[in-house]
Amino acid sequence: MEHIVTDMGCNASIDDRAESKSEKAIKAAVLIQKWYRSTRARLEISRRYSLTIFQSIEYADEQDQAQLASFFTFMLERYADPDAVADASISPSVSHQADSYLTEYENIEVPDSYCGPRLSFPLTLADANALLHAFKDGQLLHAHYVLQLLCETRRVLKEKPNINLVSVSYSKEITVCGDLHGNLDDLFLIFYKNGLPSEKKPYVFNGDFVDRGRNSMEILIILFAFLLIYPNDVHLNRGNHEDYVINLRYGFSSEVLNKYKVHGKVILYLLQDVFSWLPLATIINKKVLIVHGGISNTTDLDFLNLLERNKLKSLMRPPKPEADREEQAKEGTPAARPSTCAANEHVTRKTRGVSSSGSTELSRPNSQSGPTLKEWKQVLDILWSDPRKQNGCVPNKRRGGGCYFGPDTTARLLERYNLKMLIRSHEFKREGYELTHGGKVITIFSASNYYEEGSNRGAYIRLNPDLIPHFVQYQVRECTDKQNYWERVKTIERSALQTLREKIFAHRSTLTEAFAKYDCNNTGKISVSDWAAAMESVLCLELPWRTLQFHLVKTDTDGKVDYMSCFHNMEIAQSTEEVQPALVETLCKYRKDLEIIFNIMDEDQSGLISFDEFRKTWRIFSSHLGIDAYDASIDKLAQSIDYNKDDYIDFSEFLEAFHVVHKRDKKPT
Amino acid sequence: MSDSAFTVFFFFFRITSAFLKYFSCLLLHLFWCFYCHCTQIGNKSIGNSSVNLSFAFPMFLFADGAVAEIEKKIIEAFEVFDHECNKTVDVREIGSIVRSLGCFPTEAELHELLAKVEEEEEPTGYIHLEKFLPVMTKVLLDRSYRPIPEDVLLHAFEALDENKCGYLTKDELVKYMTEEGEPFTEEEMEEMLSSALDPETNTVLYRDYISMMIVDEPEDLPQ
Numbered sequence: 086m087e088h089i090v091t092d093m094g095c096n097a098s099i100d101d102r103a104e105s106k107s108e109k110a111i112k113a114a115v116l117i118q119k120w121y122r123s124t125r126a127r128l129e130i131s132r133r134y135s136l137t138i139f140q141s142i143e144y145a146d147e148q149d150q151a152q153l154a155s156f157f158t159f160m161l162e163r164y165a166d167p168d169a170v171a172d173a174s175i176s177p178s179v180s181h182q183a184d185s186y187l188t189e190y191e192n193i194e195v196p197d198s199y200c201g202p203r204l205s206f207p208l209t210l211a212d213a214n215a216l217l218h219a220f221k222d223g224q225l226l227h228a229h230y231v232l233q234l235l236c237e238t239r240r241v242l243k244e245k246p247n248i249n250l251v252s253v254s255y256s257k258e259i260t261v262c263g264d265l266h267g268n269l270d271d272l273f274l275i276f277y278k279n280g281l282p283s284e285k286k287p288y289v290f291n292g293d294f295v296d297r298g299r300n301s302m303e304i305l306i307i308l309f310a311f312l313l314i315y316p317n318d319v320h321l322n323r324g325n326h327e328d329y330v331i332n333l334r335y336g337f338s339s340e341v342l343n344k345y346k347v348h349g350k351v352i353l354y355l356l357q358d359v360f361s362w363l364p365l366a367t368i369i370n371k372k373v374l375i376v377h378g379g380i381s382n383t384t385d386l387d388f389l390n391l392l393e394r395n396k397l398k399s400l401m402r403p404p405k406p407e408a409d410r411e412e413q414a415k416e417g418t419p420a421a422r423p424s425t426c427a428a429n430e431h432v433t434r435k436t437r438g439v440s441s442s443g444s445t446e447l448s449r450p451n452s453q454s455g456p457t458l459k460e461w462k463q464v465l466d467i468l469w470s471d472p473r474k475q476n477g478c479v480p481n482k483r484r485g486g487g488c489y490f491g492p493d494t495t496a497r498l499l500e501r502y503n504l505k506m507l508i509r510s511h512e513f514k515r516e517g518y519e520l521t522h523g524g525k526v527i528t529i530f531s532a533s534n535y536y537e538e539g540s541n542r543g544a545y546i547r548l549n550p551d552l553i554p555h556f557v558q559y560q561v562r563e564c565t566d567k568q569n570y571w572e573r574v575k576t577i578e579r580s581a582l583q584t585l586r587e588k589i590f591a592h593r594s595t596l597t598e599a600f601a602k603y604d605c606n607n608t609g610k611i612s613v614s615d616w617a618a619a620m621e622s623v624l625c626l627e628l629p630w631r632t633l634q635f636h637l638v639k640t641d642t643d644g645k646v647d648y649m650s651c652f653h654n655m656e657i658a659q660s661t662e663e664v665q666p667a668l669v670e671t672l673c674k675y676r677k678d679l680e681i682i683f684n685i686m687d688e689d690q691s692g693l694i695s696f697d698e699f700r701k702t703w704r705i706f707s708s709h710l711g712i713d714a715y716d717a718s719i720d721k722l723a724q725s726i727d728y729n730k731d732d733y734i735d736f737s738e739f740l741e742a743f744h745v746v747h748k749r750d751k752k753p754t
Numbered sequence: 755m756s757d758s759a760f761t762v763f764f765f766f767f768r769i770t771s772a773f774l775k776y777f778s779c780l781l782l783h784l785f786w787c788f789y790c791h792c793t794q795i796g797n798k799s800i801g802n803s804s805v806n807l808s809f810a811f812p813m814f815l816f817a818d819g820a821v822a823e824i825e826k827k828i829i830e831a832f833e834v835f836d837h838e839c840n841k842t843v844d845v846r847e848i849g850s851i852v853r854s855l856g857c858f859p860t861e862a863e864l865h866e867l868l869a870k871v872e873e874e875e876e877p878t879g880y881i882h883l884e885k886f887l888p889v890m891t892k893v894l895l896d897r898s899y900r901p902i903p904e905d906v907l908l909h910a911f912e913a914l915d916e917n918k919c920g921y922l923t924k925d926e927l928v929k930y931m932t933e934e935g936e937p938f939t940e941e942e943m944e945e946m947l948s949s950a951l952d953p954e955t956n957t958v959l960y961r962d963y964i965s966m967m968i969v970d971e972p973e974d975l976p977q
Binding site (some may be wrong): 109110111112113114115116117118119120121122123124125126127129130133134474475569570571572612613614617629630631632644 | 819820822823826827830831833834837838839849850853854857858859860861901902906907909910911913914930931934935936937938942945946948949966967
């Protein structure tokens with residue numbers, strides 16, 4: 086294409102010149118077209134890998150949380166229980182404690198100055214509309230009404246079976262929504278496009294209402310309100326994020342504690358119980374199974390329908406062995422191994438006289454034991470599993486819980502229970518929905534712009550009486566959004582790479598070790614293959630490292646990677662040169678988790694904890710992680726950050742110091 | 755050129771560029787290839803053609819790992835589109851894969867490439883990695899379909915700008931892109947306009963447009 090320049094003015098005759106001019110134009114057009122198509126394709130690729138980066142880091146994070154879960158619950162038990170109950174076991178005692186909080190709302194006065202919505206129970210559509218208007222204006226519902234609402238919701242949810250059987254009459258359509266994750270704008274958009282829930286417009290909300298987004302509380306309030314107004318037409322399934330341990334990490338707990346400074350803890354406490362009463366699945370017209378995650382090859386719907394779902398407050402805590410052994414003695418079979426359907430039914434009917442529906446008592450004096458391992462696994466599978474293309478059913482390593490289930494698993498389950506299809510959510514989908522397993526499995530994801538502005542659409546399903554799904558997509562757009570598609574993808578890419586670089590930086594010492602193994606002569610350079618292998622072995626993110634290479638490291642003309650260059654553009658906010666780099670790195674990596682722990686310990690929500698508490702916590706945390714305590718180092722570090730020198734640490738200041746900062750951060754606002 | 759002949763030619767090409775360093779390996783490799791050919795070691799049938807893959811075996815001795823690197827890069831790009839995880843991709847994705855590896859082929863050049871990688875008997879709509887890999891490796895080693903330098907791109911726009919006013923009207927651009935060369939689809943045209951068109955003047959200020967779009971990525975491949 087360099088020919089264009091040299092062709093100019095070479096020809097003598099006018100005709101020839103004219104021809105060469107149009108030839109020129111054609112050549113220019115071809116060049117521009119091929120340039121555009123290639124640039125466009127590469128934009129598409131970068132969008133793809135940006136989303137892959139977000140997703141991989143998200144799942145890796147979820148896995149980490151599974152490991153820290155037992156630590157968090159231990160901390161919670163020691164510090165956060167409003168009654169400071171010393172007893173470590175959590176299931177029946179929590180319900181018992183929750184009883185006293187059920188009527189707590191009566192003691193909370195609503196001041197005259199409060200101008201938000203005032204609910205009157207039983208709720209009516211007027212109350213729901215008042216809530217919608219209030220939330221559009223950014224108002225908060227007063228804690229009195231929140232607690233009253235939760236109390237009523239619990240009463241209604243308890244009446245429902247674990248597997249909700251819904252019949253949709255011939256004239257109606259039913260709408261199924263997926264993950265909302267605190268995106269209130271998406272819920273408003275769905276109601277705007279599809280209409281509010283009513284007897285004529287039944288809805289199923291398939292879990293993950295909370296975490297990550299900023300309005301999880303508002304979404305819960307709206308969904309619970311509609312549930313109370315139309316209990317037979319609004320159906321809620323539990324998702325893996327309806328779990329207090331997960332909420333600690335992914336933002337819902339913080340949101341509640343921030344919005345409700347005085348009563349936040351009580352609200353969260355009640356919510357633990359309410360979440361555990363959410364049904365596990367919904368079946369429409371005995372043909373369509375709707376669960377949040379998926380299934381496994383051992384999923385037993387009959388067993389699931391009979392277990393006591395409220396005993397599973399959090400799936401992040403596998404049940405205690407004693408309960409398991411007790412159950413083993415009763416069943417006469419090892420609890421972990423899957424048994425045949427008939428044997429299950431027989432056994433469960435024998436040992437569980439009381440079903441979980443219809444009971445109005447709050448605590449069960451008989452069942453002191455928690456859930457069994459089998460019950461826990463069955464529920465974990467339906468809330469955490471993901472479909473995959475290959476046959477078979479294997480543990481879901483990416484998430485750390487549930488399975489990957491193949492088309493054969495789906496086919497077998499659908500046949501066994503005479504079902505037509507499975508609708509699930511749980512996984513981010515760029516178009517808001519996806520069909521797989523020959524159309525038998527539908528993933529529906531209703532949180533648009535999940536990772537970043539412009540990252541994806543949301544969608545919902547309208548199921549007609551013939552149970553043919555009709556998909557409606559949408560995407561929330563900021564009014565001030567002036568960016569075109571190109572700029573939006575570039576923004577997403579920048580954001581994804583920044584997240585990735587932070588993760589790389591947080592693993593600096595492990596990565597440096599891994600690189601050094603390949604660099605025998607200490608040249609500072611290794612081959613691309615070695616670099617990619619080292620990155621994957623440490624980070625375990627399954628990313629296309631060679632494609633990302635040029636964004637992450639410097640490569641010289643020989644094709645060798647200057648591996649330390651990936652750390653060059655970042656630094657830790659606080660210059661902490663006297664302190665061991667390994668300690669600093671650990672603090673960076675676990676910054677978010679430490680924040681949670683400090684929040685738990687901070688009884689009066691003052692933002693300060695004493696030196697002693699800080700040291701004690703750090704010691705417990707580091708021993709749990711299996712790292713050296715660095716006692717003296719931690720002291721020195723804390724002192725250097727204690728600006729007031731009054732033996733109290735402002736922990737958000739402390740943690741802010743370990744924020745990874747990008748040196749040349751020119752992110753556009 | 756048949757596949758086995760290609761492999762040998764390919765080898766010679768590599769050797770020429772690294773001649774001094776690898777002279778002794780050259781002799782060894784020649785001997786090895788001759789031996790393989792005579793004894794049919796490593797002769798493998800892929801479709802109707804047969805390839806002697808073991809010709810490539812001693813390449814690691816002198817190839818600097820460069821070929822291996824390129825192949826890994828291609829495999830990685832391929833796997834991004836291999837949704838079934840069975841070493842095949844939809845034929846419609848080949849263009850994206852080739853472009854994601856830093857190449858700027860015309861549509862015609864893409865069709866030529868496709869002809870080399872498609873199944874010979876009847877197109878199944880899927881391309882196998884086995885066929886794609888050697889063809890794409892050659893493309894990258896030959897440095898075919900190189901990126902377009904900014905100044906060349908600018909000259910192309912200037913060639914369409916008859917009045918030399920520094921911009922193209924919307925109609926002018928649409929006419930050229932949808933009627934000349936390898937015409938855009940309506941979708942492609944709309945997309946280009948969404949980022950190229952200055953909404954206030956309804957023109958394409960091509961200098962600004964180019965500066966915005968040129969991504970500063972070094973695309974030199976290891977040699």
